[in-house]
Amino acid sequence: MYNISMEHNDLEILRHSASHIMAMAVKKLFPDAKLAIGPAIEEGFYYDFELPRPLTEEDLPKIEAEMTEIIKKDIPFERLELSKEKASQLLENAGEKYKTELLREIPDAQVSFYKNGDFTDMCRGPHISSTGKIKAFKLLKIAGAYWRGDEKNAMLQRIYGTAFNTKKELDEYVTRMEEALKRDHRRLGKELDLFNIYHEQAGAGLVYYHPKGAALRGVIEDTLKKEHRKRGYQQVVIPHIAKIDLWNTSGHTGYYKENMYFMNIDEQEYVLKPMNCPGHILIFNRKINSYRELPVRFFELGTVYRYERSGVLHGLMRVRGFTQDDAHIFCTQEQLQDEIAKTIDFAFDMIKKFGFEDFKVFLATRPESYVGTEENWKSATKALEDAMKAKGIEYDVDPGAGVFYGPKIDVKLKDAIGRFWQGPTIQVDFNNPERFDLSYIGEDGAHHRPVMIHRVVLGSMERFIGVLTEHYAGAFPFWLAPVQAVVLPIADRHNDHAQKIAELLREKDIRVETDERREKIGLKIREAQMQKVPYMLVVGDKEVELGSVAVRSREKGDLGVRSLEDFLKEAGA
RNA sequence: GCCAGCAUACCUCAGUUGGUAGAGGAGUCGAUUCGUAAUCGACCUGUCGCCGGUUCGAUUCCGGCUGCUGGCUCCA
Structure with a gap:
């Protein structure tokens, strides 16, 4: 237990150090860059900068290349302690207005700086001993971020990156990100034909279920x-709109106004309900x-x-x-x-x-x-x-x-x-x-x-x-799957049997489809598999004769021939 | 809302010195009647997101709008 948390801590130090190295690289490419903050975060690190021009994706490889140079030189991290006055002078001379602002809020008389070669940054630390300790890093994306997260402040440019102890761990991270992308619900929603948001025609943030x-x-x-x-x-069950009076009573017009939609009906103001509570209260009362x-x-x-x-x-x-x-x-x-x-x-x-x-x-x-x-x-x-x-x-x-x-x-x-x-x-x-x-x-x-x-x-x-x-990842368990089973006749002459099977299943309240296209069974299976249907029921001459089905499971593949009753029992229906 | 990027066929995406566009999949039609992850052939598909500007001419350049993606912030 202790070990795990120590390792985690090490990783934080590594990532925080990587963010310093990134800042160093950015300073080299953009000498006018002003530093804001650059912490380690859950999945990596970032650093916020004020830069003379907006960054683009093409800048990342250049910054990475600079970082690789710095790492190769194995420059030591040196800690120095300065009095607040000296620190303030140093930062102001450098024009580091964000750091100056941060410094003002530090209560201690002494503040620490970390120095790598000619790059110095005010920082609590700790850091790795030298830049060469970074074995695997990658810059991920650029984004805008307000100074101190407040939209009234200046918009800074943030670079996200991550670092690991080994190349292998970095590769695993990249693989995990790719996996996340594959199971993105927006992508699966399209592939499995579950829903869509008709942004252009109908409006953003409003869902249509297929x-x-x-x-x-x-x-x-x-x-x-x-x-x-x-x-x-x-x-x-309550209506979707109600007179504004109701929302005045509940306090929503005072404290939730920003999130509410208002409309006028017969000269009276109405609200599209943002919450259900006032409606339920009326019924209680x-x-x-x-x-x-x-x-x-x-x-x-x-x-x-x-x-x-x-x-x-x-x-x-x-x-x-x-x-x-x-x-x-x-x-x-x-x-x-x-x-x-x-x-x-x-x-x-x-x-x-x-x-x-x-x-x-x-x-x-x-x-x-x-x-x-x-x-x-x-x-x-x-x-x-x-x-x-x-x-x-x-x-x-x-x-x-x-x-x-x-x-x-x-x-x-x-x-x-x-x-x-x-x-x-x-x-x-x-x-x-x-x-x-x-x-x-x-x-x-x-x-x-x-x-x-x-x-x-x-x-x-x-x-x-x-x-x-x-x-x-779209492969819903049997009880949730939109289509629970698909019946696949091998040839036209098996269609009647397929329909009969489907009918029997529907009587049992199973959501079932039949695929009677004149296609090869391999194609039908492939498509059912890609649609992540839990069970494929193949019917050919043998099944017609026996009055049975050949069951193929999405996870386990071909399970062989069995009666419909046995299949239902097995599926847990 | 703000920063950056993006918007081309139903889907995924090509398309550079500015001359109205393609690929694969899907779809339609035809042939194939086939046993556990892709049969073959033909055909069809577009206001190149919307509005305006520059230009003889704009998918391409510029501006605005709509919306998407990743962040900031917020949240079920």
Whole structure:
């Protein structure tokens, strides 16, 4: 354990040193370059520069060549300590305005610099002993980045790269990137004919599900509906637009305005719903509620629309219209922790059902802009913490990442190639019950304020389908596959039998297609295989005679002849 | 929104000194009736993303717009 973390640390030092070497190379090519920051990151390193001209892809090989030279010379990294005054003078003389700004914020009297030959950079370190220690590196891409991540600041040019201890590890990294590209959901969405975004004709960030994508989504939605019913949720359906008054009450017009779409109908202002909660609250509030009825759990496959800046849209992962498996639980204070615990169990059950084994849990606390009292926030946060502690769940705190009306638990799913994606979120809300003046009649006959839990289990259908597609690289397990089996007759005379087989399977609720084209069986198999259909059922003279099918599995190839019943049993249908 | 790059047939992509375009796959038609990842042949396919400018002439050069990709920022 200790060793692994040490190695990781070494890699960080190596990458950070590589970023210095890159800065050195850039300074050589662009003597006027101003240095900003250049840290090691999860997959490599970057350095931000202000440059006299924009970089292009063609600059990368030149910078790489300079770096290779520097590495070959095996220049030592020398650490020097300077007083703040001297450091400031040095940086100002060099015109390093970004470094000067950083220096001003360092509280210590002494600051460290690292020097390689004639290149010096203010840096905490540590570094490798000399440049020759870098055995494998690669520059990956260029990008724009604001100074300190603030769009009010200057746009700097960032170069991303990565470095490893060995050439082999670098090659593996490159291979992994290629693998990620191959399973990109946007690419697979096209290849498997699942969905499309008709950007030009219909708008960015708005998803159209083709029949196969809709089939997949249908399976997911049916599963969700069933699982929610099992756990005492009632499904509701609400309209997609509502008068602005509703959003004034909830506080959305104050704290969520940037993300909302407004429209005018008969001189009245309406809002395209960015969230489902106010709608569910209206339904809860339709009558006087008794404590005997709580908790009330409303579930909806709720479609919401949020304005997202054009630059952030990304396939199914970041869109402007999406459907959440959203629910709102109205309960008493006393029920709160138990309800949170149940919700966590539900979420974990579901993500495991869909094939995700690993995840990370975060507690997102109060953001800068929020509604409600400090006290409400404190007790809401505590309720989430207590529930997780009671269940022994390990989590990290994500400060300031809560929603404007309450703190939340975020679960991030790890996919098949080790990347994390936003999954379930559970939010506690003391604020909306107050804003909407919600109440229930307690045992004592008096009015009491219920607490609300907002939660999604899979998140949005869009993002989840995107994640699921990348996780399985398009090869969905049998129960999820848009087409579960395809029947392949060898010659025309086998078509009747093929149709009969398909019909029998449809009766069993299997999604099945037949391929009656006058093509060779090899071609039909190849195409079914590329479409990642779990089972191919080949029928020829032998199968017609026996009334059977020859089963070929997507993973295992030819499995031989068997009866339809045996096939169904084997497939787990 | 900002920085950089990109936009050519249904898809993937060629196309340089500016003279209205091609390849493979897909599709259609025909032949082949075939046993576990590609049978053969013929045919069809385009306002070269949109609008404007420069030019005798623009897919090519310039500007604007729409959108995509990778980042910044944000997030289900």
